[in-house]
Amino acid sequence: MPFEPKIVGFLCNWCSYTGADLAGVSRIKWPPNVRPIRVMCSGRIDPTFIVKAFREGADGVLVSGCHPGDCHYYQGNYKALRRYHLLRRVLEQFGIHPDRLMLTWVSAAEGERWAKVTNEITERVRKLGPLHLKD
């Protein structure tokens, strides 16, 4: 059986989750490898969520928020951006390839962009191979 990566997506409620919803409404195909979890804001995403996801067997993690300047809560996405850069370093020290974590911005109007982003992370993680952290 070919390797199908399991990717956890953390989506903010206002932009990315609605964008993903729009992709569905617009009948745009995006890979089922990404399994979305809704949070109110990308600023809510605690780095422990991401580490937890890797521990539970995820091969990749996608964090998606509103575009800079468009955050429903003014600056939550900037806080996510800061945490993302720090977490990439930590992941590397743990032996997890930092490219398994991806941060992106998808607005509520960008159903097509959501499909593009999910394809990108899926292909990226597929190339990196399985993580085998749960075993």
Added chain:
Amino acid sequence: MIKLRIDGNEVEVNAGTPLLKAAQKLNIEIPTLCYYEGIEPYAACRVCMVEVVRGRRRRMVTACNYPATDGIEVFTENERVRRARRLNLEMLLGRCSEVPVIRELAAKYGVEKSRFGYDPKEKCILCGLCVRMCSDIVKANVLSFAYSGPRRKVVTPFEREMATDVCIACGACAHVCPTGAITIEDLSQRRGEVPEMPLGPKTAISIPFQQAVPKVPYIDPDACIKMQTGGCGICAQVCEPEAINYTMQDEVVELDVGQILVATGYQIFEASQMAQYGYGKLDNVLSALEFEKMLNSTGPTGGRVLMKNGKEPRAIGLIHCIGSRDARYHKYCSRVCCMYALKFAHLVKDRTNAEVYQFYIDMRAFGKGYEEFYSRILDEGVNMIRGKAAEVVEATWGNEREGHLLVRCEDTLIGKFREVPVDMVVLCAAIEPNADQDRIGQIFSLSRSPDGFFLERHPKLDPMGTVNDGIYLAGCCQGPKDIPDTVAQAQGAAARILALISKGEVFLDPIRACIDENLCGGCKVCNNLCPYSAITFDDVKKVSIVNETLCKGCGTCVAACPAGAITGSGFTDEQIFAEIEGILADAGNK
């Protein structure tokens, strides 16, 4: 009030009213050249001579400045009066021999030629209306008399032609001049014009258009004499209800509201961006809004379709989809253009004998009754050419050397290139989002769809709502739409707003942050993170506390709390961990 008799009729007026005005009350017309209401009478032309009888005394006076007094009798057309006027008119005719208004008036009194000379060039009768207008009313003090005796004349400062910055180019002197001796040349382009509607001039105080809401005049501060020199003020003098207010300023009003309907509208695509259609360069290439204004019966042409030279066009081309359905500008369809272009065709056919050509990509008659209207226009003999026009160029037509227009296009129905000669072209430009749509969107936290219009909550199930509770959309700020669609959406939004008002209470999502006082270490990290300043520090307990009404539940503080003292209801760490575990339940089992 006093009583006097004019030509045998008794009239009652205020003491001191000029006889001319008193006569007007009886509909008796006294001829005059130099009387202008609102300007101090000067009795210069002496055409308004009348005879006044008081007791046994009879005398000739000028009606424009002789005050009405009690008991006098006035004769305006007896032989003595006519003789005096005849002589005065003969002298005026001797000075200004070819001025139409003087010739007409003189002819009325039987004066065809003057014994006092002949001067076809002179137009000024030295009545000084312009001088008094400029100094008393406008208060610009530009014009004055110079020299005396036969050399007396009206001059600009130092007798230079318009070489003065004092003149504000208001044109009031030319307006009051009875003989047309003053012409205005706008050497420094100081006169106001309506930039978006260049079809005609406007006055400093005007009603923008007849259908304006509210339909009240407004003052253009750049053109108003009162606002430039402090003079004039005529509009306030003539306004009986005293509605004119020169000191009114824009004001910013702050209102506390619970719900907001965003209906900020649209702007029209600037057609000069597509240089191939010649808008702004070629005469008689109009935008749809300009053509609409021209068709308006209260507009600058009184509803007549006219070219710039004042003639009626023999053929008109209506070009659809300027900037819309075009990958280079806007991909979307503007929805309203097909139907208003058909309406234009109908009105042109109704008012002129011109041929009408419609250059369209697809005819989108989508609404109720629209297809029927389209069929009706086809029956009226409008030429439909399926194919987007490629360019509009200047051309000559037949033997006429004057510039006409040529529309080059591909007729996709017959598969040929065509060149259609027309006199006038109307461009149906796209509806596009306002230039400041982005800024308005940020104020209300609204998303925009890829076309730049505001995004509704759901395209089918919630077309007037937004992701923000209490903020609704109506009209073209959400996407191009015609009047019925706009009204439907706006009424829907209004109903939603009223429903919430009549309910009287709002349900908030129970997503809030909550601080456990036993765990909080009082580090204050969360205090500055909160975008709504919902977290404050309790100096007595030495812990941070959340104001639950201000908190919007974003969870930024929850993620940041080093002590793990903050929980976000609905999105607690445990809940999200459980979600991760559940979502990855199948992972790792080889």
